[in-house]
Amino acid sequence: MTPSSNPHTADGIRLVGFDGDDTLWRSEDYYRGAQADFESIVGRYVDLADGRAHERLYAVEMRNLALFGYGVKGMVLSMIEAAVEITDARVSASDLHRIVALGKSLLQHPVELLPGIREAVEAIGTRHDLVLITKGDLFHQEAKVKQSGLAGLFRRIEIVSEKDPQTYARLFEEFELAPHQFAMVGNSLRSDIAPVLGLGGWGVYMPYHVTWAHEAEADVADDAPRLRRVAQASELPAALADIASAASG
Amino acid sequence: MTPSSNPHTADGIRLVGFDGDDTLWRSEDYYRGAQADFESIVGRYVDLADGRAHERLYAVEMRNLALFGYGVKGMVLSMIEAAVEITDARVSASDLHRIVALGKSLLQHPVELLPGIREAVEAIGTRHDLVLITKGDLFHQEAKVKQSGLAGLFRRIEIVSEKDPQTYARLFEEFELAPHQFAMVGNSLRSDIAPVLGLGGWGVYMPYHVTWAHEAEADVADDAPRLRRVAQASELPAALADIASAASG
Numbered sequence: 473m474t475p476s477s478n479p480h481t482a483d484g485i486r487l488v489g490f491d492g493d494d495t496l497w498r499s500e501d502y503y504r505g506a507q508a509d510f511e512s513i514v515g516r517y518v519d520l521a522d523g524r525a526h527e528r529l530y531a532v533e534m535r536n537l538a539l540f541g542y543g544v545k546g547m548v549l550s551m552i553e554a555a556v557e558i559t560d561a562r563v564s565a566s567d568l569h570r571i572v573a574l575g576k577s578l579l580q581h582p583v584e585l586l587p588g589i590r591e592a593v594e595a596i597g598t599r600h601d602l603v604l605i606t607k608g609d610l611f612h613q614e615a616k617v618k619q620s621g622l623a624g625l626f627r628r629i630e631i632v633s634e635k636d637p638q639t640y641a642r643l644f645e646e647f648e649l650a651p652h653q654f655a656m657v658g659n660s661l662r663s664d665i666a667p668v669l670g671l672g673g674w675g676v677y678m679p680y681h682v683t684w685a686h687e688a689e690a691d692v693a694d695d696a697p698r699l700r701r702v703a704q705a706s707e708l709p710a711a712l713a714d715i716a717s718a719a720s721g
Numbered sequence: 722m723t724p725s726s727n728p729h730t731a732d733g734i735r736l737v738g739f740d741g742d743d744t745l746w747r748s749e750d751y752y753r754g755a756q757a758d759f760e761s762i763v764g765r766y767v768d769l770a771d772g773r774a775h776e777r778l779y780a781v782e783m784r785n786l787a788l789f790g791y792g793v794k795g796m797v798l799s800m801i802e803a804a805v806e807i808t809d810a811r812v813s814a815s816d817l818h819r820i821v822a823l824g825k826s827l828l829q830h831p832v833e834l835l836p837g838i839r840e841a842v843e844a845i846g847t848r849h850d851l852v853l854i855t856k857g858d859l860f861h862q863e864a865k866v867k868q869s870g871l872a873g874l875f876r877r878i879e880i881v882s883e884k885d886p887q888t889y890a891r892l893f894e895e896f897e898l899a900p901h902q903f904a905m906v907g908n909s910l911r912s913d914i915a916p917v918l919g920l921g922g923w924g925v926y927m928p929y930h931v932t933w934a935h936e937a938e939a940d941v942a943d944d945a946p947r948l949r950r951v952a953q954a955s956e957l958p959a960a961l962a963d964i965a966s967a968a969s970g
Contacts, residue, residue: 539828541860545794552801553821561814568817569805572798579788610859611790611882633860 484719485674486649488596488712490626491658492606492613494680496593497620498584503547504682506574510551513567517559529554530685537686541633543609548575579612583619588705593625595709599716605630605643605656607663635663640671652698655715657708659683661690665699674698674715676708733968734923735898737845737961739875740907741855741862743929745842746869747833752796753931755823759800762816766808778803779934786935790882792858797824828861832868837954842874844958848965854879854892854905856912884912889920901947904964906957908932910939914948923947923964925957 493499511525532554533547540546551571555563596602604626606613613631617623632639644651651672658664658676660683665675669692677692677699692699698718700711742748760774781803782796789795800820804812845851853875855862862880866872881888893900900921907913907925909932914924918941926941926948941948947967949960 536825539825540794541858545789545798548798549794549821549824553818556814556818559814561818563814565805565808565810565812565814565817568814569802569810572802575798576785576788609790610880614882631859633863 484653484721485600485655485712485716486653487603487647487655488600489603489605489643489654489656489658489664489668490593491656491660491664492604492616492620493608494659494683495586495657495664495678496589496604496622497586497616500680500682500684502578502581503684506547506578509574510555510571513570514555514558514563516567517562520558525554525558528558532557534686541609542607544575544578544612545609548572548578551575579615583616585620585622586705590622592705592708593622596712597625600712602626603628603630603643603647605632605635607632607635635660635667637667637671640667640673644671652719655712655719657712660687661692662687666690666692669696669698672698674719675700676711676715677701678703678705678708733902733970734849734904734961734965735902736852736896736904737849738852738854738892738903738905738907738913738917739842740905740909740913741853741865741869742857743908743932744835744906744913744927745838745853745871746835746865749929749931749933751827751830752933755796755827758823759804759820762819763804763807763812765816766811769807774803774807777807781806783935790858791856793824793827793861794858797821797827800824828864832865834869834871835954839871841954841957842871845961846874849961851875852877852879852892852896854881854884856881856884884909884916886916886920889916889922893920893922901968904961904968906961909936910941911936915939915941918945918947921947923968924949925960925964926950927952927954927957 490496507526510529514525529551533550536546536550540549548571552568555568555571593602602625604617610631617629623629630643644654655674655676656664656668657678659678659680661677665677668675675698700715702708702711739745756775756778759778763774778800782799785795785799789798797820801817804817804820842851851874853866859880866878872878879892893903904923904925905913905917906927908927908929910926914926917924924947949964951957951960
């Protein structure tokens with residue numbers, strides 16, 4: 473990859489990265505829906521206080537994360553385990569099968585772009601080379617990228633298992649970039665913003681209306697110098713222009 | 722990536738690809754073990770003819786492949802579905818939990834290199850640039866590559882969701898290679914050999930003592946002109962030398 477091949481790249485930012493889930497397209501809403509269905513299934517066996525089934529599921533997910541990684545299939549396996557634990561193994565085979573079916577429908581939901589994102593990505597693409605950096609299940613993410621119709625706007629699609637400083641550092645090396653020549657756009661402080669700022673890059677934080685607890689865990693100051701915050705996709709081109717100007721100044 | 726950066730690459734083969742599972746390290750044996758455990762679990766509910774549980778599991782796996790992709794997690798979800806179907810939903814929650822545990826132990830088995838493979842890869846690496854091309858679950862494959870201790874021998878690690886002609890064609894483009902400058906080493910006619918030969922590349926088929934039925938499905942003639950067959954890793958350097966000589970002749 474030659475990130476500087478875009479003739480309009482005349483400033484200090486040579487590459488702009490975009491997250492996928494809840495930045496380009498809706499995702500967490502579907503997970504929340506599946507979790508509500510999970511709670512209603514186990515709720516037929518045990519009388520749990522509000523949110524308690526969700527908490528126990530989250531604890532199982534965190535315990536399994538190092539083994540399963542991110543994505544729907546690992547979540548479903550954790551749901552099965554949590555359902556067995558929560559019900560003291562009283563949950564029926566049919567109900568556990570229903571949980572597998574929840575996962576299947578999550579894997580099949582249509583890809584719904586967030587409002588204004590296509591226009592924003594196109595506008596930023598006239599000034600910068602773009603890369604899509606998304607994490608989770610390879611197979612599912614590839615399917616979503618394909619269905620999104622946005623793949624052609626990106627010079628490269630990177631599906632990674634974790635978005636930590638090591639992952640970004642490896643990408644900078646592959647892209648032959650210094651960190652300060654890179655800006656990342658995403659809805660997760662933990663995955664999209666904190667590691668990039670930490671390495672010396674730029675971040676545009678665009679929060680989504682719901683965020684998985686795990687992704688919200690990050691220590692980023694509101695006034696971090698290379699951070700911009702936008703409320704919606706239509707504000708992205710201006711935020712990137714501001715960053716490009718600051719980065720070349 | 723600059724595949725020609727190896728100073729010893731003086732012949733017509735510029736890059737050699739290696740498969741991972743059952744080419745570099747043992748894999749299918751562990752899957753077979755898990756499937757035997759699966760059969761013994763459902764065998765407590767129904768009296769099936771030999772191999773019948775395995776056939777029904779395979780049918781469920783094939784039905785789910787387009788949704789789950791390859792890898793342990795998808796297999797476990799298919800096992801749960803198959804167990805519910807085979808037992809007419811009589812299987813207990815504890816037994817379904819046991820199936821999840823089978824998957825967890827599959828994801829944790831130690832990586833065991835096949836005999837002589839490290840020496841063979843090192844020897845071939847003195848003459849060619851190497852790439853590891855493996856398919857399946859991103860998270861699990863990354864863990865196996867890391868544990869194998871072989872990662873440093875490869876210029877690049879490619880974890881892909883499918884090994885079909887499109888995938889190899891994309892890799893040739895990224896590596897800036899013509900197909901006839903590439904040779905692939907692997908144990909799967911379907912995934913490692915047929916698509917590469919079909920595009921005009923070279924293949925070294927090293928069968929493993931067990932092969933998943935799905936991977937054996939391929940139409941490759943024993944006397945295909947750009948195909949070599951070896952019985953064990955120690956024969957690989959000579960097979961590659963033979964290919965390199967034929968490719969530059």
